Amino acid sequence: MENNSINNTSFPEFQPVSIIADKVFAHCKQRECFEAVKVQLPQEDQFEFVNITFHPGKIINGTLVITTIHNRPNFSRVRFATRIIFDLRVKNIKTGAIISITKKLPDISKDIVLYIPEARNEFEFKIDIETASQTLTEPMEEDGYLRFAIGVYMIVKVIGKVQLLIPEFGFCPEPPDCEEFLINDACE
Numbered sequence: 001m002e003n004n005s006i007n008n009t010s011f012p013e014f015q016p017v018s019i020i021a022d023k024v025f026a027h028c029k030q031r032e033c034f035e036a037v038k039v040q041l042p043q044e045d046q047f048e049f050v051n052i053t054f055h056p057g058k059i060i061n062g063t064l065v066i067t068t069i070h071n072r073p074n075f076s077r078v079r080f081a082t083r084i085i086f087d088l089r090v091k092n093i094k095t096g097a098i099i100s101i102t103k104k105l106p107d108i109s110k111d112i113v114l115y116i117p118e119a120r121n122e123f124e125f126k127i128d129i130e131t132a133s134q135t136l137t138e139p140m141e142e143d144g145y146l147r148f149a150i151g152v153y154m155i156v157k158v159i160g161k162v163q164l165l166i167p168e169f170g171f172c173p174e175p176p177d178c179e180e181f182l183i184n185d186a187c188e
Helices: none
Strands: 015-040 047-054 065-068 075-083 085-092 098-104 108-115 126-135 140-142 145-168
Touching (some): 047 140, 075 126
Antiparallel strands (some): 015 145, 065 075, 075 108, 140 145
């Protein structure tokens, strides 16, 4: 029978070391869909869609409200509104000039239940979000507006700073030299 146990003598000696890190205590995911986002195009000429770039979603200042839930220890009601800004780039068909238009999606309101363990008064949990937005339909020009659908995937996290004890095998080795990008010479 084969022995799959790890031989401790094959690893270098290590010393435990403490680090401060953000720990995710709880998280959940949700999806939102905006079926008819409309962006007004400049009036002077005709434009065609180039691309769209989404900025990370942010919790709007002053909207985060956390309240404990009676008879449900370590769980809280979490309410907030999220804003996602995007940059839409269009090309003037006559001149070829590219114009960037900055807009925002409608604010996304959330009222959810999250696990937030009880902690001493000085310990603070932070509610953070991570968003991934994308267009769901090809943008279409219609009556001076560009119209399209957008989907938003959101992860809500409960984060707290903690001290962790981890094994340390020493410092990282010296990095290798960078490889220079060389254009192939036709004469070679």
